Amino acid sequence: MTEIAKFHELLLYVIVIITLFVTALLAYVVVRYSRRANPKPSRTTHNSTIEVIWTVVPVLILLLIAIPSFKLLYFADRVENPDITIKAVGRQWYWRYEIPEQDYKGQRIGGFAFDSYMVPTADLKPGQLRLLSVDNPLALPVDAKVQVLVTAGDVLHNFAMPSLGLKLDAVPGRLNETWTLIYPEFAGTAFYGQCSELCGNGHAYMPIEIRAMDDASFLAWAAKGKENYEPLETAATSGDGPQRLAAFKQ
Ligand SMILES: [Cu+2]
Known part of the structure; x- marks a missing residue:
């Protein structure tokens, strides 16, 4: 149970950071690119650098979660030399x-x-x-x-x-x-x-x-x-x- 609680705590940090980041990004876009602040919208359709970043970073985050998750699964699965x-x-x-x-x-x-x-x-x-x-x-x-x-x-x-x-x-x-x-x-x-x-x-x-x-x-x-x-x-x-x-x- 201690290990499950530790893993839960790690997930909580990850979730809080992601939520704060997305909320801040959303607030920035709403203010900075409103019709009033930005009357002439950009016609950009893609940006390779940004697309690579928003694919690779989530993959790294998922790996950060998956590795301790699988370690915990195997840890709970079987015990050597039980008393x-x-x-x-x-x-x-x-x-x-x-x-x-x-x-x-x-x-x-x-x-x-x-x-x-x-x-x-x-x-x-x-x-x-x-x-x-x-x-x-x-x-x-x-x-x-x-x-x-x-x-x-x-x-x-x-x-x-x-x-x-x-x-x-x-x-x-x-x-x-x-x-x-x-x-x-x-x-x-x-x-x-x-x-x-x-x-x-x-x-x-x-x-x-x-x-x-x-x-x-x-x-x-x-x-x-x-x-x-x-x-x-x-x-x-x-x-x-x-x-x-x-x-x-x-
Ligand atoms: Cu039952």
């Missing part, structure tokens, strides 16, 4: 998180999966956010390169977490990849996102909640997850989504 890998699966209408078995900070963690449902408005506890809080949030360690894999179990969804610079299509039969890193000062912060691809009736009711945690809290969460959540081997077939959605609708 941890998580997988988000979009379903109608909830997110399922799979934490594959892996080493994190010298400990064996993962091997479990769980469903993450929105907390219905009637069940909200103090501090929980309407349409954003979920029953089982995903925890992520701070200061770790997190490889994020995204797919879908039924129709198109989109895993979007604006604060972390994440927005990735969830496509059935396809595994999309990106990564993020949460700065250490955000330990203890909850981040909220939403499905961002119209996926049907419950599209607005499948939010994403990520809790940033320091390593100790994260390892404790992972240990509890291993105990309480379902093992990953059976994860693909054991979703109780339809029953829980029916309960939610009642």
Whole structure:
């Protein structure tokens, strides 16, 4: 997200300079070449020097934008040696998180999966956010390169977490990849996102909640997850989504 914000700032400078330049040029032409100030118009039809300049300069500006833009695309595309890998699966209408078995900070963690449902408005506890809080949030360690894999179990969804610079299509039969890193000062912060691809009736009711945690809290969460959540081997077939959605609708 930091890099996206930096790129956005660069674009803002480019846009402001171009807008000021064009506005000044327009004002100059309006005043200097009005009928009163310039009663006998020039009959010039072309000027090679000016034409070359107004072609080359915009090309250079576009290159100035394109180079950092492509660098950013490739930077966000893949991370070398991630510290941890998580997988988000979009379903109608909830997110399922799979934490594959892996080493994190010298400990064996993962091997479990769980469903993450929105907390219905009637069940909200103090501090929980309407349409954003979920029953089982995903925890992520701070200061770790997190490889994020995204797919879908039924129709198109989109895993979007604006604060972390994440927005990735969830496509059935396809595994999309990106990564993020949460700065250490955000330990203890909850981040909220939403499905961002119209996926049907419950599209607005499948939010994403990520809790940033320091390593100790994260390892404790992972240990509890291993105990309480379902093992990953059976994860693909054991979703109780339809029953829980029916309960939610009642
Ligand atoms: Cu959706």
